Amino acid sequence: MKICVNNTCTDYDSYRAACVKSLFNVDRGNTFELETELPIENQEWKVGLVVGPSGSGKTSIGKALEGKGFTFHQSDSWPGDSPIIDAIAPDGDWQAVTGALSSVGLGDVPSWLRPYGVLSMGEKFRADLARIISEQPDHIIIDEFTSVVDRQVAKAGAHAFSKAWKRTNGKAVLLSCHYDIVEWVQPDWILDTATGKLSWGCLQRPEIELEIRQTGWEWWPYFEEHHYLKLPHMIAATCYVGFIDGLPVAHIAVSTRSRHEARACRLVVMPEWQGVGVGLKFLNAVCDMWRKGENRYARPMPVLFHTSHPGLASALRRKPEWCQVSANLYGANKIRSRRSIEKSAKRKGARCVKTGYGGHFRAVQGFRYMGDV
Template identity: 55%
Template sequence: MKVTVDQSCPDATTYRAARVKSLFNVEDATRFTHTAALDIDDTDWRIGIIVGPSGSGKTSLGRRVFGPDAMWENLDWPDDAPIVDAIAPDGDFDAVTAALGAVGLGDVPAWLRPYRVLSNGERFRADLARLIAEHPAQVVVDEFSSVVDRQIARVGAGAFAKSWRRTTGQAVLLSCHYDILDWVQPDWVYETDTATFTRGSVQYRRPRIEVDIRQGGWGLWPYFEPHHYLKMPLMVAGRCYVAFIDGEPIAHLGMATSYLNTRNGPAVEARACRMVVLPEWQGAGVGMRFLNECCRLQHAGEGVLPGRRMTTRFHTSHPHLNAALRRDPKWRQMSAALHGASKKTSSRTMAASRKKNQSGAGIGTGYGGHLRAVQGHRYIGEREAA
């Protein structure tokens, strides 16, 4: 495919324009031309990138790849609806939450906010989730990752690429940043400044991430708590694992122990919760590896009870994380409570408690009866999975 951009505009004749021409010896600035040879006529690719500095013709080339109608316009977010309602409103709920999780927008409270109040990083990921959920057959995304922090841009770009390849569509990303190439691992790249076309993703490798895991107390929990969807007391007698990258904390997991009854009598088991991955690292694949390593330590007797080999229980209502745990052979799902306990029973219990405390206020309230999707999983380890 040969794409030619030929644009012109009227010659400026004002005083300032004439002075600029004189100062910088510019004879003609009314025309811009660029011809690109793109070997993309086949359908055997999913993601291409046109990269180069501003003003090098990326947008004009993008408009000619699939036609102007394929340019992604994502400007019609509703002002008051939360993004979980705005993304594919007629689509499947699980598909929407999966798209949000897949692009790294795993902060559940953010799902309940309108697009207009989100941060730039959250908007970037929400846009990607909407694109994944709608998955057009052919799309061109302009200014890809241009307005966000580079760490969020790289991780978000990699998460988007992984999710997009599960669809059958073709996406062309237009960007002025070369740092996303290794994370996206595109099928082809066209560089506008050198007019160079490269086919094949072999030369691009996602950077290796070195993670250091340390065990300690709850001192760093306030750093992660704003990104956790539950506000509850800390685990009794719990310890914490924190993942660090280049000395910066990026993920958190609480770990405690509990007793359970088995056919062979009472046994002790580890219990993990309070898992949080900070937004700038969501979508990089760090979360599941971090969780698995912490649980492996318990299984090997190197965890919160040194010398005691334990399986680990983990409960979550996050749809994306539940799906990932079901796919991992080292885990077995053990429960799936789709609703809360009896609200009548809860009300009676609360009323009895208030009566005991000589207070009759709020007897009509109670927990239970609500929709909840808490699912329980048990880490059994690699050997048992094999």
């Protein structure tokens, strides 16, 4: 495919325009021409990346591809009065939508309940990607890819989108002026508009080194706002925090369920690191330590983990290290829980809090970590 770009506008002759032409010895600035070869028609590929400095012709290349069946993604087409969970693929499977949101790293459940217009720039970026994945257009162009977000969010979001998109049947062309995402996107082909060079082949994503530290609850306030449940601390729990380059990125707490089994809760991955696989690797590593007896009891214990997050539950079902052991649609009996709390408080002579846990409509799925089997 040969792409020829010839953009023109009015050749202005105002006083200031004439001064600039004279001062910088420029005859005219009303034309832009670009000619490049992009032989992608008869090749098998999913993700292409056009990268280069601003003004080097990336958007013009995208417009040239419009005539070849591609369409530009429009980020201004979101409804203003619907949460994104309703706005994305409204006629589709809502669980597929939550899976798409999780797959691109927007796993913060409260943000699913907000309209697109009130989201942060990073959340909007990921919501756009989730919508594209859910709608699965055959040929899509995404301009200014990652241009408006923090660079760590950009890298994680780029990798998450590419990984999820490659499971679809469509073709996506990403236009970006940032070279730092190239290895994270892992595109099938790259066109650098600065050099005109076209390269084929998937690059290797940079390695992520995760340091795991055993802690108390002192780090929990840093993660709490990103957890979808607001509950008291687990009793007698050991907390673990994952660090990347000295920054806290993941949290989990583990406590005993019986003398021979443990349970893990409060798994949180910071939004800027969601979608790159940090959460599952962190969870597996901590559960593996307990399974091998690397805990304060010096006793090997299998670990149970419960979640109502559909994306996480789906991911665990795909992993051979995990075995699903339960699936409850409703919470526990709240009245029975309250009576138990009252009885325990009376026995200890403590003040009784008139409350109970359960009675909610929340599908909770349970998994047991099996390790390498």
